[in-house]
Amino acid sequence: MFTARAPSRLLRPVIGSVHRTISTFTLPTSCPSCKAALASSVPACLKCGTISTVPVDVNNYSLLGIPYEPHKFALDEADLQKRFRRAQAACHPDVWTAKGEGKKDVAQDLSSRVNDAYKRLRDPLSRLNYLLELNGVALEATDKLEDEAFLMKILSLRDDIDEATEREDVEATLGETQENIENALEEVTKHVSEGNWAAAKSASVRLKYLEGVRAAGKEWIQENE
Template sequence: YPPLRTFTSSSARPQSQPPPSSPPPNYYDLFRTTFPSGAPPSSPFTTDVRQLRREFLQLQARAHPDLHSGADKSRAEATSAYINEAYKTLREPLLRAQYLLRLRGVEVANDETAKVGDDDAELLMRVLELREGVEAAESEEEVEAMRGENEERIRESERVLAGCFAEEGRLEEARREAVRLRYWVNVRESLDAWEKGK
């Protein structure tokens, strides 16, 4: 799959980048210990977050701008920013799924009109009910019960996405599930922001 073109000028290319004629590596190519086989389907969608964190810290230690000067410092700053963005993306299942879809030419991250399929109306009604339930909650116990149910929905979406990215030919299914997961993550954020009486 074609990698994203993150850097737009020679001054923004990180130290470890190939010659100007080559695009930057994709995020999976950056974390070669965590993902020795590259992006799915060569590697599983599910990520070893602890290993990813270890490799992130190692990469950042080598790229830290304070270790460089002049033009090298500018390249190190660009590298550090790229590593940060890659880590943040690969750490979170929703961002990871959106990134993998983007590598395949499908943009869903910022498309508020993205549809999940034939069950759109049912899903949207369910999400609306959940949000109203959060707003009406009177106790931490109610919120925690809703949180547990929603986390199960998130886990199920992640499981479906893992299956979609494990094989070719399931791009549309992955797109729909990524949109569904985005709804569940939004519900999670509403639950996290809940305050009694607000």
């Protein structure tokens, strides 16, 4: 099995070993004080001024009110953004400044967690890595790309960028890279839906290398404008 380590210029930081749990805690949909329907997924009621903390083991899907099943990976980005904005509007610290002692601090914590959840779920690679963490197969610093043919392809794409003298050449490489990324995302969606986390983890490593190529191409264009 090929385990040669790629040159450092190809590598990007990987997430360390973190094993999260899929919480069974259900966030309330109505205010525990006034019983009014909550405007978002977070326990913050602007009608009566009640705001509560959320247990630390509540995962990002639950925090933003997104069903974990059946489509854990293939999220609707517009829906994700809408849920994020609703949650932020309900718990933004500025809204809770004058609503009572200590409430702004609770709002600050909720707002920070909502921001973090949105960032983790918005980007496909970050979302995949989070799902791997939830299912106990987080990427390790020692994980290597084991597909020799794929590694050679990555090296070739990076060489195309490093040796490019014209913008259109870099854009062509980025187009090929984007096609590979889309294929990898389709593969990931399939593995996640089947619960094949080992295969999803391998795909995540490949996807990370492709993202590195895309970042290098964008950097070349920016530096040569």
